Amino acid sequence: MDNIFTRPKSLRDVSTHYCPGCGHGIAHRLVAEVIDELGIREKIIAIAPVGCAVIAYDYWNFDCSEAAHGRALAVATAIKRARPQNIVFTYQGDGDLAAIGTNETIHAANRGENLTVVFINNAVYGMTGGQMAPTTLVGQRTATTIAGRDIKTHGYPLKISEMLAYLAGVKYIERTSLSSPQEILKTKRAIKQAFQNQIDGAGFSLVEILSPCPTYWGLSPKQSLEWIRDVMAKEFPLGRIK
């Protein structure tokens, strides 16, 4: 009998700590499937973020390091330069990559570091209790914007992917979502492209994934997927950015 669906070797057989309907579990699995398919598990060095996914190494079955909040791309830069034979990627949330780590993000991209970035945009800080993130939508209620994000005092959702696309050092940027099986398949293809680029020595590649956070959006898992499709993807349009 043919085995048509199995656990990727890059994923450990453990139960999840993520909330019901959270996107991290799907994104972790997509990364693991891609790494298995490319046959690079034994070359991988991953950098976990600070945030809900900090213990991604409890799920992934390859070498991993933590980094201080926002510093993942500085850590990854050094690992890749010290060991160019390895495949190095960061997995970062919106607060990590686009607020406290904006400087590290921009400069790693601008140097054209041959790295892969999986960027999870769920428009809130999850681990600390649902505060406003740089990517929080206008009007979105969070723990620190109880009346909704107001452009007069909080500014606008930060489109870091579009900003990075201007930089000459950047090879590839695509924005995808986890809102449906079709979108999940597109996300997997984008992640695979971002890893293939590194294998080919092509340079800095980033996939921004719109990912559900039902707990801090105050929505059911199903409503969260609809909100990504109907609201979030209007502010953060899907598709190839560079």
Next chain:
Amino acid sequence: MKRLMSGNEAMAEGAIQAGCSFYAGYPITPQNEIPAYMSWRMPEAGGVFIQAESELAAINMVFGASAAGVRAMTSSSSPGMSLKQEGISYIAGSRLPAVIVNVMRGGPGLGNIAPSQSDYFQATKGGGHGDYHPIVLAPATVQEAYDMMFKAFDLADIYRTPVIILVDGMLGQVMEPVQISTVSRKASIKKPWALTGCAGREPNIIRSLLLKEGALEEVNNILQSNYAAIQKKEQRYEDSNLNDAKIILVAYGTMARIAKVAMNKLCKEGLKVGLIRPMILWPFPEQAFIKATKKKVKFLVVEMSYGQMLEDVRLAVNGKAVVEFFGRAGGGIPSEDEIVGKIRKMLRG
């Protein structure tokens, strides 16, 4: 082979000779000769040089390179060292080796670029959050600054801990002849914990987050027993004229050289003056003081600060002798004459 080099250049060359193959840094005076030297010398030696976008990025690059198993270093000066404290705490918590040079300038704040020793507390007491101590080396000559780089990388690897080379701006800038090592002195300390890709082994994880009940305390206990071993084995100091000294000067770095001149002047007059020069500041050389206080002596601590090492001297002396202090900071350096005057006053009193 002898070469005329500044302290900054000598520390950079010493690092290369010690097998450092990764350097990341950010411009700040008075340490700029280190990144300038590394920018051409490191690639020549087959290593990686990165001019980082910030002090934070530089120290976190050192974290990454060290996690990947290579000997890694950064350098800075006082305000830049304040920025690096986050990374140093993570390096200590993740049990990674790293070497960090601090060429101290005046503070607080932006201060000035004159020599200073005002970062002693920050360097020896931890500096960042959490219970940790970096090992702190304090050379006094350009030759010693060069030689101590070998020691620094070895200690960092053996104890898996950050090591700080703490020098004042004068030692960074002054030029002296340096005997360059002609034999390879690269130690080969195995790093089975390093991130190299999990081929043929279970995955390695570098982490300092330990949420499970009891897990962090367990790692903290490992760190503390590591520190206890360092305190037992790694105290280093130089002493002069302790046999019949009535007054013992205590100073480190450039300050110790000035103190030595003052000591020699007074000894020529027949006065009984000695010197203890800590070569490693953490662990503090308590042994020197336990020995010295067996006789009736007084101590004079001299620093380019307002009394930071002074506190460790008082702890080591533990009330068994009078400890006095003379210090200046912010541009003023205690002079030979000022030290001589202070000692004469102590001998009269």
